[in-house]
Amino acid sequence: MFITYRWRDDFDNVEINELHPEAFDAGASERRDWPTALTEQALGWVTARDESDLVGFVNVVWDGQVHAWIQDTVVAADHRTRCIGTRLVVSARDQAAQAGCEWLHVDFEDDLSDFYVGACGFTPTPAGLIRL
Numbered sequence: 074m075f076i077t078y079r080w081r082d083d084f085d086n087v088e089i090n091e092l093h094p095e096a097f098d099a100g101a102s103e104r105r106d107w108p109t110a111l112t113e114q115a116l117g118w119v120t121a122r123d124e125s126d127l128v129g130f131v132n133v134v135w136d137g138q139v140h141a142w143i144q145d146t147v148v149a150a151d152h153r154t155r156c157i158g159t160r161l162v163v164s165a166r167d168q169a170a171q172a173g174c175e176w177l178h179v180d181f182e183d184d185l186s187d188f189y190v191g192a193c194g195f196t197p198t199p200a201g202l203i204r205l
């Protein structure tokens with residue numbers, strides 16, 4: 074299996090919604106025009122493709138200056154545990170650094186510590202959240 078990682082790769086709503094209904098709120102995901110929203114709002118995104126199939130994705134949003142955040146990290150269920158998720162995040166980190174960002178943030182639940190802290194290299198830090 075040869076996986077290709079691309080920054081700001083073209084993708085469409087059908088393939089992003091097929092990638093992982095279980096990873097996102099399916100209704101909200103289907104209503105979203107992903108390529109338009111990301112092109113207008115995101116610093117960028119990384120895709121992972123097995124041949125032409127979209128098998129991984131991460132979105133990188135930012136404040137226009139030095140802070141970037143990753144969101145919607147997802148790997149297709151039949152492609153997990155092969156380091157694709159780690160490579161997506163490392164690529165997002167590299168692209169954010171190249172764009173001049175100084176900090177990369179992520180929010181995650183405890184059970185993903187081994188992935189974000191152990192594999193991807195994030196430092197755990199206190200954070201806050203308010204439901205709106």
Ligand SMILES: CC(C)(COP(=O)(O)OP(=O)(O)OC[C@H]1O[C@@H](n2cnc3c(N)ncnc32)[C@H](O)[C@@H]1OP(=O)(O)O)[C@@H](O)C(=O)NCCC(=O)NCCS
Pocket residue numbers: 096145146147148149152153154155156157158159160180181182184185186187188189191192
């Ligand atoms: C989380 C996710 C992106 C990881 O992708 P992946 O390609 O399977 O991850 P990697 O193969 O790079 O994993 C590297 C290491 O991270 C850890 N890890 C990976 N997935 C994990 C998970 N779901 N929970 C806890 N630790 C995990 C493991 O230590 C793993 O090493 P190992 O395979 O030697 O045990 C994938 O499981 C996924 O898409 N999950 C559903 C969506 C989701 O929860 N996204 C996160 C939103 S914050």
